[in-house]
Amino acid sequence: MELVNSTTSAMRPYPMEELAKIKANLSKAGKPIFDFGTGDPKIPTWAPIRDAMLNAVPQISQYPSVKGSESLREAQWGYLTRRFGINKSTDIGIIPAQGTKEAIFNIGLCLIGREGKKHLVYPDPGYPVYRASALYAGGIPYPVRVTKETNFRLEPWNLPTEIQKSTAAIWINHPHNPTGATASFDYWQQVIDWCHKTNTILLSDDCYVDIYDTSLDTNIIKDPRKDRRPLTPLQQSSDRVLTFMSLSKRSGLTGYRSGMIAGDSRIINAILQARANFGVGSPDFIQAAAQVAWSDETHVEERRKIFTHRLNLAAPYLQKLGLLDAMPEAAFYLWCRIPKSFSGDDVKFILALAEQGIITSPSTWLSEGMKGYFRLAMVPDDQATIEAMEILSKFVAKHS
Numbered sequence: 001m002e003l004v005n006s007t008t009s010a011m012r013p014y015p016m017e018e019l020a021k022i023k024a025n026l027s028k029a030g031k032p033i034f035d036f037g038t039g040d041p042k043i044p045t046w047a048p049i050r051d052a053m054l055n056a057v058p059q060i061s062q063y064p065s066v067k068g069s070e071s072l073r074e075a076q077w078g079y080l081t082r083r084f085g086i087n088k089s090t091d092i093g094i095i096p097a098q099g100t101k102e103a104i105f106n107i108g109l110c111l112i113g114r115e116g117k118k119h120l121v122y123p124d125p126g127y128p129v130y131r132a133s134a135l136y137a138g139g140i141p142y143p144v145r146v147t148k149e150t151n152f153r154l155e156p157w158n159l160p161t162e163i164q165k166s167t168a169a170i171w172i173n174h175p176h177n178p179t180g181a182t183a184s185f186d187y188w189q190q191v192i193d194w195c196h197k198t199n200t201i202l203l204s205d206d207c208y209v210d211i212y213d214t215s216l217d218t219n220i221i222k223d224p225r226k227d228r229r230p231l232t233p234l235q236q237s238s239d240r241v242l243t244f245m246s247l248s249k250r251s252g253l254t255g256y257r258s259g260m261i262a263g264d265s266r267i268i269n270a271i272l273q274a275r276a277n278f279g280v281g282s283p284d285f286i287q288a289a290a291q292v293a294w295s296d297e298t299h300v301e302e303r304r305k306i307f308t309h310r311l312n313l314a315a316p317y318l319q320k321l322g323l324l325d326a327m328p329e330a331a332f333y334l335w336c337r338i339p340k341s342f343s344g345d346d347v348k349f350i351l352a353l354a355e356q357g358i359i360t361s362p363s364t365w366l367s368e369g370m371k372g373y374f375r376l377a378m379v380p381d382d383q384a385t386i387e388a389m390e391i392l393s394k395f396v397a398k399h400s
């Protein structure tokens, strides 16, 4: 008897659940845990954000609007203009999201099948929700392996012609989870031109766009051709372009579930109607907190300092061990090779490392079959990072 449909029964366990099991066993045994697994850093929320949320909790609770408040949209416009030089225009619409995860998942339901096109193209390794979105929307997932050779950039113009024609939408994610690779102005232009030529919707997962090396804050260049901070394609075109931006990484609001979809107003207006059915209206008190978060950069600069520092603490250990080729360009991950002695078996490696109390994510769980790499999310604090790197160094030395 089938109690659930085949898409559901074929779902692979979500990687974080696997990690949770390993961690539970470790804590049962009373061992210290250094958790570099999930990208969910434990940094206190900036007080004005928390206060705005608390002050907005109403006496009487009512349904939030799917469109969100005018004042939140103003704050989001302020951010887009300040950070990216994107000026207010009727060509661009904005709607709030309950975190980008739901928006990434639900957009598949709105786009797959348009013009009879069924494929959803996305980078591999990458965020696993792109695939789930395609499957649940009755589409065909089309992962494209991205490699160091192209700086982890997906090049859709090299896909088979049939796939290029049948792609409803393409996900691009820079800064890229898990490698931290960024995209240049010229690359974005190529992708935009390809999307226009093939009539594909460009979906840009810009979740990490504000997590970059602090040195770039001292020399902000407004011209996107020269700006070395991560870019969004919305700076170059809004025609068939949607960007998904999050307060999870920028402001550390993972538990608030808050983000936005901004882009082509024709698509935004259409999906607004659809989203009324999805039950994803952002609660008013979360919108109040989000308004404060999008309006301020100081707390984001503080977060960047923390991640830049942690990355610089950990990287030399991994470089010395020959596991890390280069510093990530952005985001807060280190994407490393596993030691040769594990013969490419990244799951075996991370399980063995977990026995030492160090939790990381293997490439197999972050991709569709990519072996030999692992990812560290800079979640533990400075002291724990150093301790963990000492343990990791000894562990690798023992196994080489």
Ligand SMILES: Cc1ncc(COP(=O)(O)O)c(C=O)c1O
Pocket (backbone or CB within 6 Å): 039, 098, 099, 100, 101, 102, 104, 127, 173, 177, 205, 207, 245, 246, 247, 248, 254, 258, 259
């Ligand atoms: C690449 C990428 N996109 C989207 C998300 C979802 O973020 P949120 O739903 O918290 O906005 C994540 C979370 O880790 C991510 O790594």
